[in-house]
Amino acid sequence: MNETMVEWNDLQLFLAVAREGGLSAAAKSTRRSAATLGRRMLALERGMGRDLFVRHDRGYELTFEGRALLESLTEIEPRIYRLTAPARQGTRPLVKVSAGTWTTLHLVQFIDQLTGTPPDLRLRFVSAEAVLDISHREVTIGFRNRRPTEEALVCRKLWRVEFAPYAMEGSQDRWIKVVADTPSARWLERTVGTDAICEVNSPRNSLDLALAGKGIALLPTFIGAAQPQLRRRGGIISELGHDQWLVTHQDDRTLPEVRRAIDRLYNAMEQPDI
The missing domain is CATH 1.10.10.10 (Winged helix-like DNA-binding domain superfamily/Winged helix DNA-binding domain)
Incomplete structure (x- = not known):
């Protein structure tokens, strides 16, 4: 043969x-x-x-x-x-960015700042709680909850993320439980168990229900503080706090579009007043 x-x-x-x-x-x-x-x-x-x-x-x-x-x-x-065929001249380069639900929700409000004025980038947000593989180019840039250990990856440290309970004034004093494979969801499972007003499998839905006055949601403080209708219903959950890192491949960090995207993402993630 x-x-x-x-x-x-x-x-x-x-x-x-x-x-x-x-x-x-x-x-x-x-x-x-x-x-x-x-x-x-x-x-x-x-x-x-x-x-x-x-x-x-x-x-x-x-x-x-x-x-x-x-x-x-x-x-x-x-x-x-x-x-x-190669991309037409003038086509904006695509940069894929992975981030969790809450980071993505925060970033989309800065879309004009992130894509440039006039736009010189195409950003594709991949919202996922799972860690996507930057080494094998599933995404170009990723937000991580811990410093990467892979030799091929480089990173820039962002602020520390903290979690606390939030609810509308006068809402029911019962938790909205997120069922997912995340540290905050596992904390809710241990703390709330079956005594929840409602269970959801998407973290974003817990915010929607809290804004509807249906119960207490466990939110990152940068999300909870950005909702003027919500009030904090307790202290910060210390065991859920973690640093955040902006990560890319060392071979990609010198690309002009990746450098621009990283700088803009970093600026968009400046520590909020919480």
């Missing part, structure tokens, strides 16, 4: 030789030497296990299998070029 890999570059060269009918003419359009083209066509035939050309003094004539390959490649060629 022939396990030689066929490369797309060789298929592109095949298209040139097939359409030009020979190596000399194809050499001009591909800017490759005729000798190089001859070697690549031979390697392509060996890799595919079939004869694609009849070689004679007048040039390269396609065999039956060569014509079949030309027809198939001609059919898919436009689609491949569309998929691999």
